[in-house]
Structure formats: C-alpha cells, structure tokens
Amino acid sequence: MxxxxxxxxxxPIAMLLGLSLGSFVNVVITRLPVMLMRQWRSEAREALSxxxxxxxxxxxxxxxxxxPSCESPIAWRHKLPLVSWLMLRGxxxxxxxxxxxxxxxxxxxxxxxxxxxxLLHGVSWETAFLLGACLTxxxxxxIDLRLQLLPDIxxxxxxxxxxxxxxxxxxxxxxxxxxxxxxxxxxxxxxxGVFHLAxxxxxxxxxxxxxxxxxxxxxxxTYLPLLLLxxxxxxxxxxxxxxxxxxxxxxxxxxxxxxxxxxxxLMLMAGEPLMAWYLQWxx
Numbered sequence: 301m302x303x304x305x306x307x308x309x310x311x312p313i314a315m316l317l318g319l320s321l322g323s324f325v326n327v328v329i330t331r332l333p334v335m336l337m338r339q340w341r342s343e344a345r346e347a348l349s350x351x352x353x354x355x356x357x358x359x360x361x362x363x364x365x366x367x368p369s370c371e372s373p374i375a376w377r378h379k380l381p382l383v384s385w386l387m388l389r390g391x392x393x394x395x396x397x398x399x400x401x402x403x404x405x406x407x408x409x410x411x412x413x414x415x416x417x418x419l420l421h422g423v424s425w426e427t428a429f430l431l432g433a434c435l436t437x438x439x440x441x442x443i444d445l446r447l448q449l450l451p452d453i454x455x456x457x458x459x460x461x462x463x464x465x466x467x468x469x470x471x472x473x474x475x476x477x478x479x480x481x482x483x484x485x486x487x488x489x490x491x492x493g494v495f496h497l498a499x500x501x502x503x504x505x506x507x508x509x510x511x512x513x514x515x516x517x518x519x520x521x522t523y524l525p526l527l528l529l530x531x532x533x534x535x536x537x538x539x540x541x542x543x544x545x546x547x548x549x550x551x552x553x554x555x556x557x558x559x560x561x562x563x564x565x566l567m568l569m570a571g572e573p574l575m576a577w578y579l580q581w582x583x
Contacts (some may be wrong), residue, residue, distance in 0.1 A: 314418035315411045319381035320383045321435055322410020322522075326403050331360055333447055371399035381407040402442065409438055416569055429465045430568055433458060433518055437561040440511065444557030450507025455514050462517030476520035483517030484524055485509045508556050515564045523571055526562045526578045535559040 309394050335358060345352060359361070365374040372394040378384045385404040392399060413434045421427045436458050459481055466477040488509045496502060516524055539554045566574065 310418060310423065311415060314414045317358060318411035318414025319407050320410075321414065321431075322407035322438075323379070323381040323403075325360055325435055325439045325442075326406050327360055327365075327405075328454075329402070329406065329415040329442045329446075331358070332439075332451060333443060333449060335359060336449075336451060336453070346439065349456030367392045367395060370395035383560065384410075408571060410435060413438065413565070419573045420569060426465075426469055429461065429469070433461065433465075433569065434565060436461075437564050441558040441561035444507070444555040444561075448505070448553065448555045449503065450511055450557045452507075455507060455510040459510065459514035459517045462514060465518065476522065477517050480519060480524060482516070483521050485513035487524065487528070488512050504556050511557055511560050515560065515567070518564070519567050519571060522568060523567050523575065526575060527560075527567050529567065529578075530563040530566060531556070531559040534562060 326396055338355060338358065342352060365379060366372060367374065369392060372392070375393070378388065378393055382404050385399060385407075389398050390400070390401065390404075391397065414431055415436060417427050417431045421430060437453055438452055440454050440458075443454075463474070463477055463481065466474040488504065492502070492509070512524070512528075515527060519527065535554065535556055538559070541547050542554070
C-alpha cells in the first residue's frame with residue numbers, strides 16, 4: 301500500500317506512534333499482573349465457598365494513573381511518553397520519589413520497534429500486524445523478567461493473531477505457520493518432560509511453551525531451530541553474567557521468556573538474512 305504521507309514524515313510519525321503505544325504497553329505491564337492476581341484470588345475464594353472480597357474497580361483504564369509512592373494523580377502534562385520522564389528527571393512531581401526507568405525504556409523501545417517495522421515494511425496491513433506482535437512481545441518480555449509470568453491472555457491471542465495474519469495476508473504460508481505453532485509447543489514441552497524425568501526439577505514454565513508456539517505461528521516451523529539457538533545462547537550468557545556478579549544467584553531460576561521474545565523480534569525483523577547466514581554457517 302503506497303503511503304499517503306511524504307517519505308520524510310513517515311519515520312517521525314512512526315516513532316511518535318510507537319512512543320505512545322509503548323506508554324500503553326507500560327500500563328499493561330504494571331496493571332495486568334495485578335488484575336490477574338485479583339481474578340485468581342476471587343476464583344480461589346469462590347472455590348472455597350468464601351465470601352467475595354470487595355475491591356475498587358481496577359483495569360487497564362481505571363483508576364487514573366497515579367504515583368505508586370504517594371498515590372497522587374498524574375497530570376496529563378506528566379504523561380507525555382519519554383518527554384515527561386526527562387523533564388521530571390525521573391522523579392514524581394509531587395513527592396519526588398524516583399520513577400522506575402522501566403517507563404521511559406519501554407516507551408523508547410516501542411518507538412524504535414515501530415520505526416524499524418515501518419522502515420522495513422512500509423505503511424501496510426503487514427506493518428500493523430507485525431507492530432502489534434512486537435509490542436505484545438515487549439509486554440511479555442518485561443512481565444516475565446519482573447515476575448516470571450507469561451500470561452495466557454497475551455500469549456494465546458498472539459498465537460491466533462499469527463495464524464490469522466498468514467490466513468489473511470500470506471495464505472500459502474499458513475500450513476508452515478500451523479506446523480510452527482504445533483512444533484513450537486511440543487519442542488519445549490518435550491524438553492521440559494525429559495528434564496523433569498532426569499532431574500526431578502521444573503526446567504521451565506508452561507508459558508514458555510505457549511510463547512514459542514505463538515512465535516512458530518508467526519514465523520513458521522523452519523525458523524524455530526535458529527530462534528531457539530539465539531534465545532538459548534542469549535539466556536545462557538545472561539545467566540553466566542548474573543552468577544559471575546553475584547554467586548548467590550547460582551541455581552536460581554532465570555526467566556526464558558525475554559530471550560524468546562528478543563529472538564522473535566530479530567526473526568520478525570530480519571528472519572530471511574539471518575536464516576541465510578545460519579544455513580551458510582551450518583554448511
């Protein structure tokens with residue numbers, strides 16, 4: 301689809317859109333786990349025939365954004381992606397408590413992801429699908445890094461979106477996408493089973509199975525070996541660095557989701573040249 305915008309405007313608009321979407325991703329990262337925890341508590345109390353807890357409305361929209369330290373409402377001028385954090389020098393305007401660098405980093409990554417997708421694929425429906433996938437992977441990576449949690453409410457729609465993307469825009473690749481989803485789940489499920497039988501320990505969570513299945517749906521089964529190689533190598537290097545800095549971390553569980561997400565971004569952005577290099581290296 302030809303862009304109705306002048307070429308010199310496409311990049312800046314993509315960056316601004318990505319910054320804004322990154323701000324929303326921050327909302328998902330901070331609020332979704334709380335929403336899920338409340339849901340699980342409610343279901344547990346119902347299963348135990350306990351009286352339901354009364355709690356104020358809490359979702360992705362309500363209540364309005366507030367400082368986690370002093371609970372002061374955040375003014376609209378302090379919600380500008382990236383700019384507000386820089387203007388406030390990373391502190392709350394009311395209580396001067398530090399604001400986590402997660403917020404500007406996620407916003408910046410959202411902007412860079414949007415810019416990369418638009419520069420690589422132009423203004424098209426393909427770009428919209430790919431940007432949605434990249435931002436979902438960003439939310440999953442940060443949530444898993446913080447809490448070692450990959451919510452089904454994000455991984456499963458990501459999987460179905462990948463299959464729908466191929467059905468709608470690349471129908472000839474749909475069989476590869478279906479096989480990719482199946483193999484993506486089964487590979488990590490099988491590895492988990494073998495590891496558990498050999499050691500009696502849980503090697504990874506089921507969220508990792510579903511995330512790799514979702515990536516298989518987006519990329520197709522042929523990209524899974526390289527994706528797993530990149531994710532495993534990155535996660536291993538990260539784990540070694542953490543243990544070298546703090547030996548007490550030895551034996552502690554490390555989230556694998558962020559490394560699957562990072563490998564997924566690379567393959568979505570530059571899958572063909574990476575595969576060509578990988579096959580040449582293998583030969």
